[in-house]
Amino acid sequence: MKFQDLLWRKRKAIIFLIIVTVFGGIFATFKTPVALFPNIEFPRIRVMVDSGDIPANTMVIEVTKKIEQALRAVPNVVHVRSTTSRGSAEFMLDFGWGQNMNVNLLNVESTLNGILPELPKGSTFHAIRMYPTVYPAIAYSLTSKNHSLVELRNIALYEIKPLLLNIKGVANVQVVGGDKEEYHVLINPMKLYTYNLTMDDVIKSLSNSNIISAVGRLEDYYKLYLVVSKSQLHNIKSIEDTVLKTSTNGIVRLSDIAAIKKSTVPNWTKVVANGQNAVLVQIIQSPGGNTVKIAHDVGKKLRKFESKLPSGIKIAKWYDQSKLIISSAYSLRDAIIIGIILAIIVVLVFLRNLKITAVLLISLPTILFSTILLIYVFKMSFNIMTLGGIAAAVGLVIDDVIVMIEYIMRYIEENKDLEISKAIPRAVKDFLKPLLGSSLSTTVIFIPFAFLSGITGAFFKTLSITMAMSLIISFLVTVILVPLIARKLLIKGTNQERKNTLVDYLNKIYQKAINFSFRKPLYVYLLVIALIGLGIFSFKNIGSGFMPSMDEGGFVLDYVTKPGTSLNETQYTLSKIEKIIQSNKYVQNYTARTGLGLGGGLNEPNTGDFFIKLKPFPRPSVENIMNQIRNKIETTVPGIRIDMSQLMEDMIGDLVGTPSPIEIKIYSDNYAQLLALAPKAANIISKVPGVVDVKSGVVLAGDALNIEVNRSKAAIEGVDPMYVTNQLYQYLNGVDATYILESPKLIGVRVWTPQDFRQNITDIENLPIRTQDGRLIPLKRIADLHIVTGQPEIVHDNLKNMIAVSARISNTSLGQAVNRVQKVLNKSQILNTKGVYYEFGGLYAQQKKAFAGLSIVLISAVVLVFIVLLFLYEQFSMAFIILLTSLLALAADFIGLYITQTQLNITSIMGLIMSVGINTETAIFYVSEYKEYIENKSNIEAIIHAGKNRMRPIVMSTLIAILALMPIAINLGHGSDMLKPLAIAIISGLLAQLFMVLFFLPTTLFNIEKFKKRSS
Known part of the structure; x- marks a missing residue:
């Protein structure tokens, strides 16, 4: 009571401190960066x-x-x-x-x-x-029907990129696609021969004719000059006038032997946006950047810039990660608000006291904004895990406040002659021990998460830290602020008992039910056995996965055509896919890259990807639409292999090294053996139901045209292989001889041969090779040309030969799919070959690691809760009974997951672990009440009295916790997919908790005491 008196004397300072904290939290709300996931350092x-x-x-x-x-x-x-x-x-x-x-x-x-x-x-x-930020956070496309790709690229590179790089949080701006201009000097080899010149002569002359160099300084009287030698090329005319040689016959200029034109750098890539050739502008954010603010600032600058664009150029957004972030944040914000509103309604219904409800209204914002302030102080961000942690904790923090308010109300009602100013401190003192024990039981379960490693620890440490902070703040607010507010509001209030028909009705039903359970305990235990049996059945029949999938509103379609397929042929195949995408009514827009990756990296011309953005809800799920498009492509577009995934899902897979859900890693010392087995294994698992987008892991390079110079024949002609190779390089690839400055860019000058000389293999055979004595001979005289099939990529895993057969899943769980794959592989015996062994990688391997880690966390949480119970009651038997009550209620978690067809994944297991603490918290309140009365009453009277007193707060807190989590469980707003399994697991446990704490626990206590009396 001295502590409460001290708080009352210092109430002004405490209230002021709390007000400052709340305003600090409000300030932090606007300053905390917003992201989709926590800022994780992937190793x-x-x-x-x-x-x-x-x-x-x-x-x-x-x-x-x-x-x-x-x-x-x-x-x-x-x-x-x-x-x-x-x-x-x-x-x-x-x-x-x-x-x-x-x-x-x-x-x-x-x-x-x-x-x-x-x-x-x-x-x-x-x-x-x-980093997660190696992929674009926001992306735009530039398209035009009357402007070239060179112009579009120049606008993107020299105007848009500098504009956006000035935005805080932008690390880089990638410009993907378009054409880069350059001058082509197309030399006629026959004219070159006529003038007794070589390609090297041309290259050297161009380079020597385009000079700007400081050659010294000159001091003339009172001035100092920098002396610059300058002779620059400016345009086609100046290139044409380049002098190659002089002789008695006059000057030979470049225009005498070559045609000069402005063209583009050879390009084996293609970028398309909604069917039009395009240039993409991709914004890469800095680690820890505020994605939402960056997207807003980028959009604002581009809207201003758009008015300056030449007519006919369209700039359009095709990807914006902030939309998904905002959707998720709004969904979780709404869940928090709805949870608070429902909590207030429940308190009003059960307590029928506006002043007490006002205590809750003051306490909740204090807890929430204090938590937000700590998130800001610890340099965390608003993301799915922090906001989800707050949303999931709402029911628990309300629980602390409610049980304290309810106890204060009941204490006042039971001590009507006592002044409220004295009754409240005494009530707080009496209730402090069970409140501390219950708070510890829900807080200590988060301690083991600090030691959880891997992707699971990276994600859920943030969630657990947020929830632990909320619960600690909730305890402090409940002990310090709630009594102060109650004392202030109720000092003139009534302490008359208010009749509550609902509570009276529930009490009557409960008294009848508990008396029946005392008389017929077998029925209670049969219900518990049935609960356990259903839990075991559900556990065996629910699917398992790694992480819950989110509907990101778009997906990536990777494609691979036959190795060596030309760019034009690949584009022809893609035109069929584009028609399928365009015909889907749920597609809003798309971009496609050939020879490039989504991040801008170069690939072979037979590979690439689409990013397909879907229309907003209402629409079918992204997985449903992916299946629609996949089925059409597989039936109407032969000769192409596709792989579909959502962008963030694929990104996380790449960052942890497990891009595919299913990965069969086949090992052998003989790589040829692997090349033969992998396609067979891929063919077998492709027939497994639910397994899609199967890849054999065998990646062949395109065919090559090998030119083997015969050294003997070359020696007879007076040349060597290197001499021939240099000429071939100049003919077929061209050489950048110099650059022309056209501010703000440098344009290359490529010395090359006309296309007519290198259109096919026959042309290559007849390429004129100049000998060192000035003669021209056809290449085929000294070299053999033949086509070589492309070699496969060679993969090593920890220095061992390995090929990974990979696949994705559709309309099934990861665990079920892997079990089916294992069965067909074992049945086929195809990988049971001498010297060959295999293991599963991919997300399945990550799942196994995560489940093992979370199992240790669960066991650790149970041990810590048991330790708390021992400190609280100093009885092994009582601690064991409470813990048993909590653990048996977990069976309902599996039943809830089974009924809702929710997979057992790392999020739902997190819900299981939290249920242990929540169930224990409720049991502590009941047992503490029982222990208080057992000293002065008989066992049955103490049990009945404890049930009568604790039924109302237990029902209230359970109902509030369920209602607070319900918006997440039903995925309100399509942004809380990640936490949906957690909410379902906790809600299921809460429903079972009512029966376990109000019936199983008292029945067990009654029968134990009964047994003790008989024994004595």
Whole structure:
């Protein structure tokens, strides 16, 4: 009571401090960055090595193995996967979670620099950390019917990009697609021969004719001059006038042997937006940036800029991550508001006191804004996990306030002769112990999450921290603020007992039911056994998954045509897919990339992707629409392999190294054996129901035209292979001889041969090769030309040969799909070959790790709750009975998941763990009441009295918790998909908790005491 008196004496300072805290929370609400997910440091580094055009099998020996062995020795590396193709190799390095990735990146770069001299000459590498922000957060397209792709690219690169880079939080602006202009000097080899010139002569002359260089300084009297030698090319005319040689016959200019025209850089990529050629502008945000604010600022600047665009150019948004963030935030905000409103209604119905309801109205904003202030102080963001944590905690924090208010009300009613100013402190003192125990039981369950690693820990640490902060603040507000407000509001209030027909009616029903359970305890235990049986049945029959899927409002369609397919042929195939996409009434817009990835990285011309944006709700689910489009493509567009996924889902998969739900990693020392087995395994699992988008993992490069110079024949003609190769490079690829400045850009000048000389293989055979004595000979005289089938990519997993057969799932759970795949693989015996073994990777492997980690968390939570109960009651038997009551109620969680067809995933398991604490909290309130009365009353009287007193607050708090979580459980606003399983699990446990605490627990206590008396 002294503590409460101290609080009352210091009430003005306390109230002022709370007001400051609330205003701080309001300020933090507008300053806290908004994102979709928490800012997570993924422990992954990607290394790309380029070594020209070395064949894949040679690359493995000369490059890949050396780098693999070196990188495997880098401190903290736990896994290395390499993919080797013609001239390039990619390495994915996984580190332990919680490592300093900046230091790890430096170690990787240092190791690569050390081994670089051992690699083929000209090899380069690029190492980057894998962030969620390596993918675009916002993206626009530029299209036009009357402006070229060169113009569109220039506008994007030189006007839009600088404009957007000034926005706070924007790390980079990628310009994807379009054409880059350059001058083509198309040399006629026959004229070159006539004037006794070589391509090297032309290249050298152009380079030497385009000079600007400081050559010194000149001091003349009182001035100092910088002396500059300047002779620059400006346009086609100045290029044509370039002097190649002089002789007695006059001057030979470039125009005498070549045609010069303005053209574009050779491009083997294509970008389309809604059927039109396009240039894409993709905004990459900084780690920790406020996505919503960035999207707003980008949109604002582009709307102003749009008025300055030349007529006929259209700029349109095709991706905006902030829309999904806002939708999720609004959904969770609405869930919080609805939960509070419903809580107030429940309090009014059960307590019938406006002043007491006012206590709740004052307490709740204090708790919520204090939590938001801590989120801001700890540099967290508003995201699905923090807002979800607040929404999920609303019912629990209200519970603390309600039970305190209800106890104060009852204490006043039972002590009518006592002044309210004295009754309230005494009520708080009496109730402090059970309140502390109940608060600890719900708070300690979050402690084990601090030790959870992997993607599960990365996501749910944020949720658990938010909820733990809310619960701690709730306890402090309940103990400090609630009594102060109640004392102020009720000082003149009535402490007459108010009749409540509903409560009286519930009490009568409960008294009859509890008396019956005392007489016939077998019925109670039969119901519990039935609950357990249904729980076991539900557990065995619910599907399992990794993380809940969200409807992001769009998806990515990756495609691969036959290796070596030309860009034009690929585009012809894609035109059929575009018609299918355009015909779907739920598609709002789309963009397509060929030879490029979504992040702008280069791919082969036979690969690419679509990003398809869907119309807002109401519409079918994204999975339903994906199935519609997939089925049409598979039946009407042969010769193409597709893979569909939502963007954020795919991004997280890439960041943790598990892009596909199902991945069968096949190992063998014989790579040829893997190449033969993988397609067979893919064919088998493609027939499994629910398994879609199957990939064999065998990736072939396109065919190559090999030109093998015969050294003997070449020597007879006076040339060597390198001399011939240099000429072929000049003929077929061209050489950038110099650049022309056309502010603000440099335009290259490419020395090349006309298309007529290199249209087909016959043209290549007849290319005129100039010998060192000035003669022209056809290439076929000294070289053999033949087509070589493309080599496959070579994959190593921790230095072992491996091919991964991967697949996605549709209309089934991950666990069910993997079980079916295992059965068909075991039945076929195809992978039971000597020297071959396989294991499952992908999201399924992540799921197994996550479930193992969460199982440890669950056990730890149970142990911690048991410790709290022991400290509270100092009796093993009582602690065991309470814990048993809580754990048996978990059976209802599985039943709820089964009834709602919700998968058992990391979110629903989080709900199971939280249910342990919530159920225990309710049981503590009941047992504390029972323990208070058992000293002065008989066992049955104490049990009945405890039930009578605790029935109202237990029903109130349970009902409020259920109603607070209901908006999340029904996915109100289509933004709380991630937390829906958690809400369903907790609600199911709460429903069972009513029976377990109000009937099973008292019946068990009654029978234990009865047994003790008989024994004595």
